[in-house]
Amino acid sequence: MTRVRQRLLTWVSGLSLRWRLSLLSLGLFAVLLGSVMMVLTVAEREVLLRNEALGLRGNAAAALETGDPVTLFPVARGSVPPPIGPATDGVTRVAQHIGQLKSVGVHIALLSPTGTVLASSPLGQARADGGKLGIIVARPQPAAVPASLMRNALTSAAERVPYSVLSGADGSSQLVVLVPLQQDSHTVAVLQLNASTAPIDLTVGTTRLIMLAGLLVALVVAIALTRQLFTAALRPLSEMERASERIAEGDLTLRLAEPPSHDEIGRLARSFNSMVSQLEASFARQERFVADVSHELRTPLTALGGSLEMLMLGADAGDPGTRQRLLRTMYAETSRMNRLVRDLLTLSRLDEGTVALQLSSVALGPLCAEVLDQVRPLAEARVLIAQVTPASLAVRADGDRLRQVLLNLLDNAIRATAPDGHITLDAAAMADKPGIILRVTDDGAGIPAEALPHVFERFYRADESRSRDPGRNSGSGLGLSICRGLIEAHGGTITASSGPDAGTTISILLPQ
Amino acid sequence: MAASGLEPHGKTRVLVVDDEPHIVEFLRMGFSYEGFDVTSATTGAQALEAVAQQRPDIVILDVMLPGMDGNTVARRLRQMADIPIIMLTAREGVDDRVKGLDAGADDYVTKPFAFRELMARVRAVLRRTGNDLARFLEFEDMRLDREERQVTRAGRQVELTPREFELLELFLLHPRQVLTRESILARIWGYDFEGDDNIIEVFVRHLREKLDDQPPRLIQTVRGVGYVLRSAATV
Numbered sequence: 122m123t124r125v126r127q128r129l130l131t132w133v134s135g136l137s138l139r140w141r142l143s144l145l146s147l148g149l150f151a152v153l154l155g156s157v158m159m160v161l162t163v164a165e166r167e168v169l170l171r172n173e174a175l176g177l178r179g180n181a182a183a184a185l186e187t188g189d190p191v192t193l194f195p196v197a198r199g200s201v202p203p204p205i206g207p208a209t210d211g212v213t214r215v216a217q218h219i220g221q222l223k224s225v226g227v228h229i230a231l232l233s234p235t236g237t238v239l240a241s242s243p244l245g246q247a248r249a250d251g252g253k254l255g256i257i258v259a260r261p262q263p264a265a266v267p268a269s270l271m272r273n274a275l276t277s278a279a280e281r282v283p284y285s286v287l288s289g290a291d292g293s294s295q296l297v298v299l300v301p302l303q304q305d306s307h308t309v310a311v312l313q314l315n316a317s318t319a320p321i322d323l324t325v326g327t328t329r330l331i332m333l334a335g336l337l338v339a340l341v342v343a344i345a346l347t348r349q350l351f352t353a354a355l356r357p358l359s360e361m362e363r364a365s366e367r368i369a370e371g372d373l374t375l376r377l378a379e380p381p382s383h384d385e386i387g388r389l390a391r392s393f394n395s396m397v398s399q400l401e402a403s404f405a406r407q408e409r410f411v412a413d414v415s416h417e418l419r420t421p422l423t424a425l426g427g428s429l430e431m432l433m434l435g436a437d438a439g440d441p442g443t444r445q446r447l448l449r450t451m452y453a454e455t456s457r458m459n460r461l462v463r464d465l466l467t468l469s470r471l472d473e474g475t476v477a478l479q480l481s482s483v484a485l486g487p488l489c490a491e492v493l494d495q496v497r498p499l500a501e502a503r504v505l506i507a508q509v510t511p512a513s514l515a516v517r518a519d520g521d522r523l524r525q526v527l528l529n530l531l532d533n534a535i536r537a538t539a540p541d542g543h544i545t546l547d548a549a550a551m552a553d554k555p556g557i558i559l560r561v562t563d564d565g566a567g568i569p570a571e572a573l574p575h576v577f578e579r580f581y582r583a584d585e586s587r588s589r590d591p592g593r594n595s596g597s598g599l600g601l602s603i604c605r606g607l608i609e610a611h612g613g614t615i616t617a618s619s620g621p622d623a624g625t626t627i628s629i630l631l632p633q
Numbered sequence: 634m635a636a637s638g639l640e641p642h643g644k645t646r647v648l649v650v651d652d653e654p655h656i657v658e659f660l661r662m663g664f665s666y667e668g669f670d671v672t673s674a675t676t677g678a679q680a681l682e683a684v685a686q687q688r689p690d691i692v693i694l695d696v697m698l699p700g701m702d703g704n705t706v707a708r709r710l711r712q713m714a715d716i717p718i719i720m721l722t723a724r725e726g727v728d729d730r731v732k733g734l735d736a737g738a739d740d741y742v743t744k745p746f747a748f749r750e751l752m753a754r755v756r757a758v759l760r761r762t763g764n765d766l767a768r769f770l771e772f773e774d775m776r777l778d779r780e781e782r783q784v785t786r787a788g789r790q791v792e793l794t795p796r797e798f799e800l801l802e803l804f805l806l807h808p809r810q811v812l813t814r815e816s817i818l819a820r821i822w823g824y825d826f827e828g829d830d831n832i833i834e835v836f837v838r839h840l841r842e843k844l845d846d847q848p849p850r851l852i853q854t855v856r857g858v859g860y861v862l863r864s865a866a867t868v
Contacts, residue, residue, distance in 0.1 A: 419723040420653055422745040427659035430748045433824060435816025436666035443662070450655045 138358075139351045147343055151336065158332040162325050169321045170296055174284035177227065177298045177314045228315040232299075286318055294318040357386045361393060373401040403473070410469045413580070417461050417598075421454040428454075464599040468579060471606030478519040478610060485514045485548040485557065492527045493546060500535050500544070508547035516557045516631055522607045529600045530561040530627050537625060538565030556613075556632035563626075568619040576617050577605040644670040645759065648689040650680040650706070651721065652698055660693065663748045668806050677701030681709055689716060691755060696722040696733060704736040711737035717758045719751070770805035772862060773851065775844070777805050786844055796821065797840050804852060804862035813859040833860075 133141065230241035267287075284298045300312040357380060367375050376397060377390045428447045430436075437443040470476045489507040497505060516523075527546065534544045545562045568576060575581045579602040601617075608615045608629055619625035647669045649660045654675075661671045672687055674680040677698050684692065692710065696703035707718055720738040722729060730741050739758050742751055770777040774787045782798060784791045793801065799821050803812065817833055818826055837852060837860060846852055849865030 416723060419744040420656070423723075424653060424655035424659065426745050427656060427663070427748055430824075431659050431662045431666075433815065433819040434663070434666060434748075435813050435819075436662045438666075438810060439813075447659070447662075450658065454655060 139348060139355055142351050143344060143347045146347055147340060150343060151340055154336050154339065158329070158336065162329050162332070165328055166321060166325045169324060170284065170286065170318065173296055173316060173321065174298045177296075177316060178300050181298075181300045181312055181314060230313040230315070232311045232313055234309070234311060294322065296321075354386070357390060361390070364393075368397060368400075373397060373404060406469065406472050410465060414462065414465055417465075417580070418458055421458045421461070425451050425454040425458075461599075464603060467603055468599060468606060471603070471610060474610075476607070476610055478522060480517055480519055482515050483518050483520045483523060485509050485516060485559075486512050488520065488524065488527070489546050489548060492524060492531060495528060496531045496535060499532065502540050503535060503538055504541075504543045505531075506543070506545045508545065508549075510547070510549045514548055514550060514557060517633055518611055518631060519607075522611075526604045526607055526629070527559070527561070529604055533600065533627075534561055534563035534565065534625070537567075538563045551630065551632065554632060556630065559629040559631070561627045562624065564624040567621045567623045567625055568617065569621050573617060573619060577601045577615070644668060645691070646670045646672070646687065646689040647755070648680065648683050648687070648692045649673045650675070650677075650692065650698070651695040652676065653695075656695075659748070660751075663752070666807075667752060675699075677703070677706040677709075680706055681713070684710055684713060684716065688714065691759060692716055692718045693751070693755075694718050694720050694738070696720055696724070696729070704732055707733065707736040707738055715762075717762050719754060719758060721746070770802065772805055772808050773864065775801075775805070775851070777802060784844075791843050793840070793843060797836060797843070800836055801840060801844075804860070808862050811855050811858055811861045815859075817859060 136144070228242055230238055232238055267285075284296060287295055287297050294317070296316045296318050298314040298316075300314065302310045302312060357377070361377055364375055364377050376394045379390045379394065380387045428451045432444070432447055437447060467476070486509045489509055493505045493507050531544065531546065538544060543564050546560070547562075548557055548559050550557055572581070580598040605615050608631070611631055613629060613631040615627065615629045617625060617627050645668070647664050649657055649664070649671060650673070651657050651660070652675045657673045657675070661673060664671045672683055672689065674683050675698075677700055680692070680694065680698075683689070694703055694707060694710075698706065703720060703722075707720065710716060710718060717739045718737060719740045719742060720733045721742050721744060722733070723744045725743055733741050739761075740754050742754065768778060768780050770779065776785050777798075778784075779802065782795075784793055784798065784801060800817070803817065803820055814830055814833055818830055822828075822832070837854075840846070841850065841852060844851075851862060851865065853861050853863050855861055
């Protein structure tokens with residue numbers, strides 16, 4: 122059994138989604154309709170049986186009432202029941218009638234309250250039409266009445282019609298109605314009326330066939346329609362499949378047409394597109410990184426290679442001073458390349474969002490004092506001032522990264538100012554919300570207006586040449602980009618304001 | 634003092650223009666070694682001034698300069714004088730090359746480059762513009778014609794193989810300078826020569842034979858270091 126089940130499951134999972142959905146929904150549809158059909162026909166049968174039973178009992182009651190034996194069920198034409206004798210009591214009278222009736226289609230028996238058969242109509246067939254139409258109606262064979270039915274008949278209220286469908290002596294299905302006969306409020310006998318259920322069964326059977334046919338037709342139509350519907354609804358999926366293949370082959374510019382609907386397919390298309398955009402951006406970043414690195418490394422590599430060539434050629438002419446100079450140059454260029462690669466990697470990570478910040482409460486007073494001390498040798502005669510208000514000001518940030526940013530900004534400031542210039546580093550709390558403002562201000566050459574919006578872009582230098590001083594720290598053109606990346610990773614902002622010969626202020630806002 | 638192909642010892646003048654001091658430094662060193670007279674500039678303005686004042690025979694010009702960009706400098710130079718220009722750049726694109734060449738460059742070299750290659754291009758450009766490097770190299774009674782690839786000693790022609798010629802040329806370019814074995818190898822046989830360095834001895838021996846360089850020799854061995862071209866009288 123399990124093997125069959127497995128084979129079935131394998132086959133089912135091999136079908137396309139459309140087919141599975143179609144089969145599933147149609148299967149349900151068929152099951153539902155089928156159930157409804159069954160219920161209807163069962164109800165129909167019950168209704169028909171009940172009506173028949175009611176009819177039988179009605180006729181019996183009417184006959185008993187009027188004492189008119191003719192109305193006691195369809196009687197074969199030409200057969201006239203004998204008149205009732207004057208001294209007969211009801212039961213005997215009825216028994217006599219029964220004994221002589223050649224009723225058609227209904228077998229009548231008279232039972233004592235205990236179930237003993239007192240009289241029964243003759244068995245055998247009778248011709249209903251007296252021989253003219255050739256219709257033969259078989260008279261049903263009597264069925265043995267179960268005690269429960271008898272009890273039911275004797276005790277149930279008048280409105281209820283106890284009937285049952287039993288098997289006759291020859292196996293045929295019969296409708297059995299019991300009618301209690303009462304004299305002086307006692308039940309003296311029970312009339313058993315048997316009718317064949319064959320006509321009813323035929324009707325119900327016909328109904329079932331018609332319904333089945335209808336169901337099949339409906340199913341066929343439904344299959345065709347639902348398959349169409351599903352194909353149309355699922356078309357975006359096969360489009361997505363094609364698009365995915367093209368994208369996997371390398372075309373990241375492709376996007377799915379987004380259907381205007383807000384349903385699952387629409388949402389899938391939209392998130393698919395957003396995913397591809399992410400991929401495209403990520404790839405573009407990587408390509409850019411590679412291009413940046415290879416481009417920016419060309420200059421230091423030239424200086425490095427050239428110096429090496431000079432040594433190999435002996436162009437230093439054996440002069441130890443020259444040799445040392447060449448070696449120092451080579452070392453400086455190597456360091457420069459190191460810094461460049463490291464900076465580019467940092468930027469790349471900042472772009473991807475994979476820089477992990479170690480947050481803690483950073484006291485700004487000590488931090489500012491520390492960074493100023495660190496740059497003091499570089500600053501030489503320049504004036505360095507730190508102002509932290511209030512002195513206990515602290516911010517939740519990554520201390521090392523904050524230090525890195527401040528050192529970079531201070532270094533820039535030192536380079537931009539004259540040997541007797543002033544540089545101020547101040548920190549204060551934000552006025553309107555929790556957070557701090559950090560500012561590095563210098564009174565140096567300033568940044569021209571057209572360069573100002575671009576200063577935080579990578580490799581941007583106010584004039585399009587490389588840094589003139591590879592010996593100095595950074596100058597890779599990436600310092601400010603990294604600062605921005607780090608500050609934004611903290612959820613803050615960094616801006617520059619300046620004017621030619623009016624000094625520069627870099628402002629950092631770190632909301633908490 | 635204009636250099637001409639006829640003055641045997643007139644040094645060819647080169648102007649090196651680049652804003653990277655380390656690059657200027659090694660180029661200066663290299664060109665001096667090759668027997669050039671080197672001046673340098675770090676901006677476009679300086680370059681134009683230097684050209685006006687000194688009239689170099691060739692200009693090595695970096696494309697990315699502060700202030701005036703390299704292409705503009707090249708155009709201005711062209712207007713000033715018909716001096717050959719070789720451009721240096723870190724960019725690789727076809728557009729950049731086209732722009733540079735259209736602006737007036739005679740050749741275009743991308744960084745990083747091997748100095749040897751730059752030298753070869755310089756020689757090629759100077760050949761084309763007829764402004765040859767010092768064509769003749771002389772030492773005592775030896776004379777080497779770099780154009781015709783011929784050597785004479787005391788008026789008598791000497792037959793040399795190409796390598797022997799290059800070796801003698803190297804000595805004549807650096808008279809009285811001790812050349813180490815490594816630098817000779819690098820210059821003549823290339824940086825990645827894997828063979829036996831005794832090859833230098835073999836070639837020097839051949840050279841001495843063909844030049845009839847008997848002791849006291851002109852091509853002298855410096856024990857443990859290399860060789861030097863020196864007058865026998867000098868110690």
